[in-house]
Amino acid sequence: MTKEQGAGRPRKSDSKLTKQSIIAAALPIVQQHGVNALSFRALADQLGVTPMAVTYHSGSKAELLADLVEAAFRDALGDIGGRTATERARLILVRYCTCALRNAHLLRAVLNDTSIMGPSLYRITETLSQNTKILNDGDKGDVLLHLLIDYTHGFVLSATANNDNPLIIDDFLRGLDWILDRVVSNDESTK
Numbered sequence: 001m002t003k004e005q006g007a008g009r010p011r012k013s014d015s016k017l018t019k020q021s022i023i024a025a026a027l028p029i030v031q032q033h034g035v036n037a038l039s040f041r042a043l044a045d046q047l048g049v050t051p052m053a054v055t056y057h058s059g060s061k062a063e064l065l066a067d068l069v070e071a072a073f074r075d076a077l078g079d080i081g082g083r084t085a086t087e088r089a090r091l092i093l094v095r096y097c098t099c100a101l102r103n104a105h106l107l108r109a110v111l112n113d114t115s116i117m118g119p120s121l122y123r124i125t126e127t128l129s130q131n132t133k134i135l136n137d138g139d140k141g142d143v144l145l146h147l148l149i150d151y152t153h154g155f156v157l158s159a160t161a162n163n164d165n166p167l168i169i170d171d172f173l174r175g176l177d178w179i180l181d182r183v184v185s186n187d188e189s190t191k
Contacts, residue, residue, distance in 0.1 A: 009153055017049050022058045023071050034105040036063050038064070062116060065109055070118035071104040077124050085134035089148065092128045097152050097172050104160035107153065125149070135183050144183060151175060 021146040025046050032151050038061070040051040047054065058064040076099040080088045100107045110117050129145050155175065159167035 016065065017047060017053055017057055019067065020056050021047065022054055022064070023067055026058075026064060027068055027071060030065075030105050030109075031072075031099070031103060034092050036110045051169070054158065065119055066105070066167040069091075069103075069110055069116050070120055072106050073099055073101075073120040073124065076120065077127060078128070085131045086184055089131040089135060090127060090176060090180060092124065092131070093148060093152055093176055094169070096124055096128075097156060098169060100152070100156040101169070104156055106155055110123060111153065135180075148176075148179065151179065 013084055013150045025043055029042065040054045040058075040061075043058075044051040053095070058067065071191045073096075076095050077092065078095055080091050083091065110121065125145075126128055128148065129142065131137070132139040132144040132148065133140070142161060155167070159165055159172075
């Protein structure tokens with residue numbers, strides 16, 4: 001005779017729900033439909049568990065969003081060593097922009113609530129800052145850093161504002177190269 005499991009919390013050995021499985025289920029929802037489409041009930045239905053089980057593993061919605069931001073941007077920086085500061089800055093921004101285009105809803109969420117900005121985005125910003133300081137004579141006040149970040153965010157928000165938008169990464173690169181060319185030209189003219 002086998003003992004049936006009663007009501008209540010499932011045994012840990014029976015539970016296949018993990019934070020990673022929740023993130024894997026939640027990320028496509030947010031990428032396609034936005035942050036407002038994300039709910040513990042929708043995730044629970046998709047994962048075949050209760051909303052309380054999702055909450056138990058993921059924490060609050062803000063904590064889940066922070067985890068999604070981290071998962072979405074974790075690999076955006078990649079390896080950038082061995083190039084000039086201009087090439088590194090360009091590569092950082094191209095990779096970030098490409099990732100941000102896929103995750104525009106999460107970018108909007110971060111811009112609305114910077115508390116969900118995780119280590120990956122801080123790492124991208126710090127690495128870009130190191131290179132703008134080289135390019136712009138110390139980049140006093142982080143002017144070049146902010147210009148490049150604002151340009152990138154503006155492009156992503158504009159490119160993803162509606163489905164009929166014809167902007168592509170090549171459009172981003174034209175503007176980025178224009179900015180970087182002027183910084184390098186100005187820097188060389190002062191030496």
